[in-house]
Amino acid sequence: MGFELKSKIWELVRAGLDPYVVAYSFPVTIVSEELKSKYGGLNPGEETGDRVSVAGRVWHVRRHGGITFLDLYDQTGKIQVILRRDIVRGNSKLELLSKLIDKGDIIGVKGRVVKTKTGEVSVLAEDVELLAIAWRQIPFHEFGLKDPEQRYKERYLDIMLNSKVRKAIINLYKIEMEMRKILDEKGFIEVHTPKLQPIYGGALAKPFTTTVNALERTVYLSIAPETYLKRLVVAGLSKVYEIAVCFRNEDIDATHYPEFVQLEAYQAYADWNDMMGLTEELVSESIKRVYGDYKVEVEAGGETKVLDFTRPWRRVLLEDSIEEALKTKIKGKSREELLEIAGSLEIEVKDPRRGKILEKIFERLVVPNIWNPTFVTLFPRDISPLARTYRGNPEYVERFELYIAGLEIANGYSELNNPILQYYFFEEEEKLRKLIGQEVEAHPMDKDYIRAIEYGMPPTGGVGIGLYRLMMVVGGLPSIKDVIPFTITAPENIKVLGEEFRDLIDYYLSVKPGPGV
RNA sequence: GGGCCCGUAGCUCAGCCCGGUAGAGCGGCGGGCUUUUAACCCGUAGGUCCCGGGUUCGAAUCCCGGCGGGCCCGCCA
Numbered sequence: 001m002g003f004e005l006k007s008k009i010w011e012l013v014r015a016g017l018d019p020y021v022v023a024y025s026f027p028v029t030i031v032s033e034e035l036k037s038k039y040g041g042l043n044p045g046e047e048t049g050d051r052v053s054v055a056g057r058v059w060h061v062r063r064h065g066g067i068t069f070l071d072l073y074d075q076t077g078k079i080q081v082i083l084r085r086d087i088v089r090g091n092s093k094l095e096l097l098s099k100l101i102d103k104g105d106i107i108g109v110k111g112r113v114v115k116t117k118t119g120e121v122s123v124l125a126e127d128v129e130l131l132a133i134a135w136r137q138i139p140f141h142e143f144g145l146k147d148p149e150q151r152y153k154e155r156y157l158d159i160m161l162n163s164k165v166r167k168a169i170i171n172l173y174k175i176e177m178e179m180r181k182i183l184d185e186k187g188f189i190e191v192h193t194p195k196l197q198p199i200y201g202g203a204l205a206k207p208f209t210t211t212v213n214a215l216e217r218t219v220y221l222s223i224a225p226e227t228y229l230k231r232l233v234v235a236g237l238s239k240v241y242e243i244a245v246c247f248r249n250e251d252i253d254a255t256h257y258p259e260f261v262q263l264e265a266y267q268a269y270a271d272w273n274d275m276m277g278l279t280e281e282l283v284s285e286s287i288k289r290v291y292g293d294y295k296v297e298v299e300a301g302g303e304t305k306v307l308d309f310t311r312p313w314r315r316v317l318l319e320d321s322i323e324e325a326l327k328t329k330i331k332g333k334s335r336e337e338l339l340e341i342a343g344s345l346e347i348e349v350k351d352p353r354r355g356k357i358l359e360k361i362f363e364r365l366v367v368p369n370i371w372n373p374t375f376v377t378l379f380p381r382d383i384s385p386l387a388r389t390y391r392g393n394p395e396y397v398e399r400f401e402l403y404i405a406g407l408e409i410a411n412g413y414s415e416l417n418n419p420i421l422q423y424y425f426f427e428e429e430e431k432l433r434k435l436i437g438q439e440v441e442a443h444p445m446d447k448d449y450i451r452a453i454e455y456g457m458p459p460t461g462g463v464g465i466g467l468y469r470l471m472m473v474v475g476g477l478p479s480i481k482d483v484i485p486f487t488i489t490a491p492e493n494i495k496v497l498g499e500e501f502r503d504l505i506d507y508y509l510s511v512k513p514g515p516g517v
Numbered sequence: 518g519g520g521c522c523c524g525u526a527g528c529u530c531a532g533c534c535c536g537g538u539a540g541a542g543c544g545g546c547g548g549g550c551u552u553u554u555a556a557c558c559c560g561u562a563g564g565u566c567c568c569g570g571g572u573u574c575g576a577a578u579c580c581c582g583g584c585g586g587g588c589c590c591g592c593c594a
Contacts, residue, residue, distance in 0.1 A: 084551070251593075
């Protein structure tokens with residue numbers, strides 16, 4: 001079931017209009033957006049002699065007998081096409097097509113630009129080509145696809161029908177482009193670091209493991225590009241970045257997916273303050289350019305709220321934010337005292353590091369209440385093995401995280417460039433791993449990375465910006481899977497046309513080619 | 518890994534508590550209509566009630582097991 005099989009195909013074949021045989025290309029001269037801006041000023045009922053050529057998918061067909069309205073959608077929006085009997089009559093091709101074209105089909109239309117009595121810019125068709133047939137019914141109605149299972153299984157339908165999802169995918173591209181422009185203007189070089197790595201690092205997460213047959217070696221899919229980008233800083237690329245796919249073999253939920261995209265940037269001779277400035281500029285300027293304003297309306301859960309990216313963003317010390325929420329002093333409190341506070345909040349912490357307890361309390365109490373972009377700064381030393389010690393107090397590191405709408409969006413710091421301390425912190429991480437085993441993520445020892453910075457890494461600042469999460473927040477989408485074009489779904493038993501209708505296979509194998517071009 | 522919820526027509530969902538011929542709207546198909554916007558009017562077809570087992574005279578409905586999905590918690594961004 002599911003096929004909208006009409007005898008239509010054989011009618012098309014008889015008329016020599018089978019799109020699989022005849023439709024190889026179509027000259028599009030204008031898209032919806034342009035058409036509307038160029039001809040929006042026409043008066044209702046006004047007809048021009050301007051001939052245009054448009055193409056797209058038919059979403060709605062309104063047949064009134066002598067006149068038919070088609071809503072065509074291209075990548076930029078809707079174009080109304082009018083088929084009028086007085087024009088169609090006598091043209092056997094148009095007569096047949098105006099009868100056979102259905103919702104879902106993809107067509108090309110040549111005609112004159114007119115504005116209807118009701119004021120809609122439209123194309124009055126003079127010629128129509130059927131470019132592709134929709135054999136399966138597409139649910140074009142107000143609710144689109146709702147069943148989450150089907151949304152992800154047939155994501156092309158979800159992207160087609162759900163404008164929020166479609167816009168998120170398009171706008172993420174635009175944001176990436178704007179960020180690239182800004183970085184390019186500042187002299188940053190974009191690179192690709194390895195996705196197959198002999199030692200994973202740059203974050204604390206379980207990696208995917210695979211084998212390179214040619215080398216007979218176990219390798220890990222990159223969990224972060226960080227250590228490689230910093231090797232490049234050592235190599236003299238003093239401003240580098242990557243829009244990197246990262247793989248982390250952890251559980252999936254509304255804000256986590258095993259593959260995701262981060263922009264990581266490193267700048268020599270810069271520190272965490274410079275990186276906060278860079279982060280502010282990248283995020284707020286790209287959003288301004290894509291959405292037209294620093295303030296973006298976000299519709300989520302039925303209500304519309306405004307996200308304000310205007311600089312400068314609020315900055316708050318990690319421990320201050322906790323004290324504010326808790327109304328208790330926590331600075332200088334021991335691990336045991338913090339554990340007690342965590343316990344009173346019903347937060348269980350297995351990790352032995354004091355900083356981890358602080359982080360857990362922070363995530364529970366503070367993060368959900370952050371709305372506008374906020375930098376949280378000054379993190380504990382013991383949970384940041386790659387960050388540089390705070391110049392004002394060695395118990396902290398010069399690290400910041402960016403939160404927007406209750407989500408962690410970015411993480412950056414003054415990079416640790418001291419190879420001796422780097423070795424020591426990796427050692428501590430190794431100890432932690434042995435102590436706790438698989439329960440706690442720890443950074444593995446990476447002596448090649450240490451060797452690299454032993455050659456001398458300048459003082460450097462770095463930041464990673466989670467692009468999917470940024471898009472979730474700006475697009476008002478509740479799940480990270482909504483902004484990822486395709487996600488993994490369970491296997492299905494799918495019936496396809498060819499196995500249902502062998503006669504179609506026989507027909508297409510027997511089609512004689514026409515003249516080549 | 519733990520808890521809660523969901524799976525019925527192409528889509529959105531009702532029916533399930535309290536067992537008794539499987540329903541609605543939209544969409545599809547056929548017909549009508551020359552200015553519609555989710556067009557309208559008339560007619561009509563369409564089902565492995567996720568899968569397997571059990572209870573029962575009888576199961577979409579109750580019970581058990583499985584599969585798929587969502588949300589929350591734990592862990593990671």
